[in-house]
Amino acid sequence: MAERRNLAALPPLSLYVHFPWCVRKCPYCDFNSHEATGGIPEDAYVAALIADLESALPQVWGRAVGSVFFGGGTPSLMSGVAVERLLAAFRARLPLAPDAEITLEANPGTAESDKFAAFRAAGVNRLSLGIQSFDDAKLAALGRIHSGAEARRAIELAQRHFDNVNLDLMYALPQQTLADAQHDIAIAVACGPQHVSAYHLTLEPHTAFHRAPPPLPDDELAADMQEMVESELAAAGYAHYETSAFARAGRRCRHNLNYWTFGDYLGIGAGAHGKLSFPDRIVREARRRHPADYLSAADRVAERHEVATAELPFEFMMNALRLIDGFETRLFEERTGLSLAAVQNELLAAQRAGLLTATPQRIAPTPQGQRFLNRLLGMFLAD
Numbered sequence: 001m002a003e004r005r006n007l008a009a010l011p012p013l014s015l016y017v018h019f020p021w022c023v024r025k026c027p028y029c030d031f032n033s034h035e036a037t038g039g040i041p042e043d044a045y046v047a048a049l050i051a052d053l054e055s056a057l058p059q060v061w062g063r064a065v066g067s068v069f070f071g072g073g074t075p076s077l078m079s080g081v082a083v084e085r086l087l088a089a090f091r092a093r094l095p096l097a098p099d100a101e102i103t104l105e106a107n108p109g110t111a112e113s114d115k116f117a118a119f120r121a122a123g124v125n126r127l128s129l130g131i132q133s134f135d136d137a138k139l140a141a142l143g144r145i146h147s148g149a150e151a152r153r154a155i156e157l158a159q160r161h162f163d164n165v166n167l168d169l170m171y172a173l174p175q176q177t178l179a180d181a182q183h184d185i186a187i188a189v190a191c192g193p194q195h196v197s198a199y200h201l202t203l204e205p206h207t208a209f210h211r212a213p214p215p216l217p218d219d220e221l222a223a224d225m226q227e228m229v230e231s232e233l234a235a236a237g238y239a240h241y242e243t244s245a246f247a248r249a250g251r252r253c254r255h256n257l258n259y260w261t262f263g264d265y266l267g268i269g270a271g272a273h274g275k276l277s278f279p280d281r282i283v284r285e286a287r288r289r290h291p292a293d294y295l296s297a298a299d300r301v302a303e304r305h306e307v308a309t310a311e312l313p314f315e316f317m318m319n320a321l322r323l324i325d326g327f328e329t330r331l332f333e334e335r336t337g338l339s340l341a342a343v344q345n346e347l348l349a350a351q352r353a354g355l356l357t358a359t360p361q362r363i364a365p366t367p368q369g370q371r372f373l374n375r376l377l378g379m380f381l382a383d
Contacts, residue, residue, distance in 0.1 A: 008334070020034050023036065025208075028142060057094075064096075065094045071105050074105070087122055109145060109146050164195070174214035178221065199244050261335070262336070328362055347363065
């Protein structure tokens, strides 16, 4: 592995805020989420988030923040007042860009939908709705607590207050047919969101679905569904710009694009992960996972480690090769401090396998590379 050089400039910085509670844990979910059975200590958690940010300030002092993302869990369980307090605290402590993209994830339940106006007034300017499906039977199989009618109503309410709305959908659901999946996409398109995220349901370790798998479409049918999703959304004017992301012109998710181009992000909140660059090193962090531990700890960082030089090519490619158009070749050195020559053998092998295209200006996955992304990424793993 070639020697790593100091970064000439630090990459863009985003802020990720994790809200760990939800009404009910979905059987497919492997995120750090906990059922709010005894209520949510909102005031204490807001105070903990602000304290967490303050303790991290020396690592990001003076760096502009281009986006904020409230993820979960179900952040829409927060009150509008809590979100307003947090955004005010962020602006008081960080140079938040005037045009910063501020996203909040929300579920279609009635209680959350009623808060959309308050979130917008607090400063949120992008709403991401966890629809997953419009089919009541499929929603029940996924353990979702909303109906298809409630999903449509939530979209309508969201669009009254936000001009930038993402819909999260899933396909290859239990006992789903190609026609079922196509119907979900058709309804989503008819609703006219600015962005659609369409995910293949996967059985993640440590989930209820992994322990007791439901009847899922076979690989061939799932591939047909993926092709249908891409075709239908393209026909409706959505550009496919990342493995699972589709956007109208000018509406690509700026926060996620920063992840995929190996930008930096400070993660606060229970279980939040972060990646921070310094001229001479790149560091990954993780906060304490359990909300009670996070709230009571004097030091909320559970893990902090420097990314080894040998691991940087895979870390970079794991993100950048999710982009359909790939990345400019200069970005590899700018974000890792390594010369592109450090991965020349891997690039050539991926090209020979038909998984990658490479020019002096740009490197991108081929359609086959997009379909077999794990195989392509595996070629960049350190020994």
